[in-house]
Amino acid sequence: MPFLLGLSLQLANNVLLSADYRGLHIFAALNAASLIAAALGELKLPGVLGRLPRATRFAPPFVLLASAPAVFIQPSNLVRQQLSRVEGAVLVPPLARFGWGVSHGTAKVPPELQPWFENRDNLDPIAPSKPPVVSAKDLIVIMIGVDSMRADLFDKPANQKHMPRLFELRERSVDFALTRSPGARTITTWSAIFTGRYYSGLQWSGDGNHLSIKADKQLRFPALLGKAGVTMATFTAYGALDKKALAKDFNEGTKVPPRDGQQFGLSTEAMPMLIERLAKHDDGPLLLWTHLMDAHYPYDSVKTSGGVKERFMAEMGQVDAAIGALDDAIEANGLRDRTMVIVVADHGEGFGEHGTKYHTMNVYEELIRVPLFISGPGIKPRRVTEPTTLVDLGPTLLDLYGVPTPSRFLGQSLVPFLRGENPKLTRPIAAERQGTRSLVLGETKVIVDTARGREEIYDLAADPEEAVNLADSLGAEGQNLLALVELFFDTHQSPLYRPVP
Ligand SMILES: [Zn+2]
CATH class of the missing domain: 3.40.720.10 (Alkaline Phosphatase, subunit A)
Incomplete structure (x- = not known):
């Protein structure tokens, strides 16, 4: 019974309260895990399983330890993207912050964009x-x-x-x-x-x-x-x-x-x-x-x-x-x-x-x-x-x-x-929310989401619905696009900017 209760709580956690109440999701996940763990602790294993040697009791911590490297090995963007859309996946934000650090090397800025990737205060x-x-x-x-x-x-x-x-x-x-x-x-x-x-x-x-x-x-x-x-x-x-x-x-x-x-x-x-x-x-x-x-x-x-x-x-x-x-x-x-x-x-x-x-x-x-x-x-x-x-x-x-x-x-x-003129404007088109930064460069949209540990690149001409993430397949070109996003926002960040709780 507690097992079923825990399972339904975790399922509900994924489906209900979408897009809000992060704290509540963590609370629900912890409760679900406790209920399931308590139920499993009470479990009397039938037949031959019940007579397993004491050593097997160490199996769960061993499995946990063995899976620890997953925290440090960066999963593909596709996996991270799917994980971060699951409301009950409460470990994703902390993992994104501490485990899946983002580094894309030094950005090569196209010459026409250069003036907008520098401090402009004294022009x-x-x-x-x-x-x-x-x-x-x-x-x-x-x-x-x-x-x-x-x-x-x-x-x-x-x-x-x-x-x-x-x-x-x-x-x-x-x-x-x-x-x-x-x-x-x-x-x-x-x-x-x-x-x-x-x-x-x-x-x-x-x-x-x-x-x-x-x-x-x-x-x-x-x-x-x-x-x-x-x-x-x-x-x-x-x-x-x-x-x-x-x-x-x-x-x-x-x-x-x-x-x-x-x-x-x-x-x-x-x-x-x-x-x-x-x-x-x-x-x-x-x-x-x-x-x-x-x-x-x-x-x-x-x-x-x-x-x-x-x-x-x-x-x-x-x-x-x-x-x-x-x-x-x-x-x-x-x-x-x-x-x-x-x-x-x-x-x-x-x-x-x-x-x-x-x-x-x-x-x-x-x-x-x-x-x-x-x-x-x-x-x-x-x-x-x-x-x-x-x-x-x-x-x-x-x-x-x-x-x-x-x-x-x-x-x-x-x-x-x-006035009817058609000037070519050079300043980048950007968008930002806390932890998520984005540039549109021509038909290419680049998103770096440090809060949820994912990078996304879309070809807006071929894929206006932003469904096919090219970040894993673009190689060095993709890395440079991601680095450009980081450089643009880092250049213009206020020294007084602090994330809001
Ligand atoms: Zn509004």
Whole structure:
């Protein structure tokens, strides 16, 4: 009986509580092991087995000792990858950290990437591009973040019925169709946009649930806009983004309170506030920013019945209506010829791809690929397929308002694309979460996951779903790609970066 109980507990440990509660998994595994061990200790072996000599009692410790080298012999990436996806495999993270050390030798950096693999602190700032798309003197930019809006929502024509206003707005925009987010979590993405630095380039405080760069002293792009006379107002439903934390350089910060039982304030509250603020604005440059949390799991802000995707799409519909109302207000207030609208998501959302639900857990394309489109005066609508990153947004906003970008920002301005040009941008497209670092180099995506002890290389052209890991088969070329990932993030790591408990 205890044996069966232990076995079922361990089975449940692998299946339930997916993607969360690491401590609980360890607790459950220990209990399951104790129950099974106790049951085996009581076992009276039948027949000839019961009369085995005493020496055989030493067999279990002998087997354990004999299998110890497995800790030090590095299993293939394929094995590590499969192991690390099993929730109950509680020994994998410590083994990854202490047993399966990762070393890929010295990276050979391609010449065009070299400037981005060096410390950039003391280089000259990058001047605004010329000529301006529109006069910065009275420019209004409205930046709308939509939580969890996957890029491929716009690839499915059937979604147009849920998001008619967003589909239509995208038609009027420069659509940066191949945009990636610097991380898969709200606060890490916006922090990277504000500072131009990736996750380990920042100083974090708080814990796993309440992460913030409150303590980080590095320059954020709004500080430069403020100096240039741009008025900035934010409407936020998520504490770590508000004026007390990330948006400290904004002039105005309005909290969007949650209503009846919701975890976050929604677009139905945030957008009317933003529209009211827009209507009040007179002359002079203005930046308005909001991040709409409607579609953040558990997908219950519009519908509480129906399947996960159905409820998610209903929330997208609610966001769509709010953005439609904003577009109408720009028209009604006669602000069309001085107002740009940037629509962007902070990350995608997993619906079972790579065994992932929700977001934050990894850096695969379903979490990293995001929509980005920019509309407004002087902008000719088109689709840009040059790869871009949300880290480009800081330099883009600075450029739009005619302010130089500090050299240590790891993004590049997208304003030339708005003018109809096709520059070749050289900065790497990267993404990072605690312990997981990734670069996209051309069509190749490279992931080094030190937390879970695995390395992955995918050919995105042939394998867009990231299903065939080439890390074990690419030899020296693969080792160099992995070394490039390590070098890029090591070069730009903040001396004050500490992993968050
Ligand atoms: Zn988010």
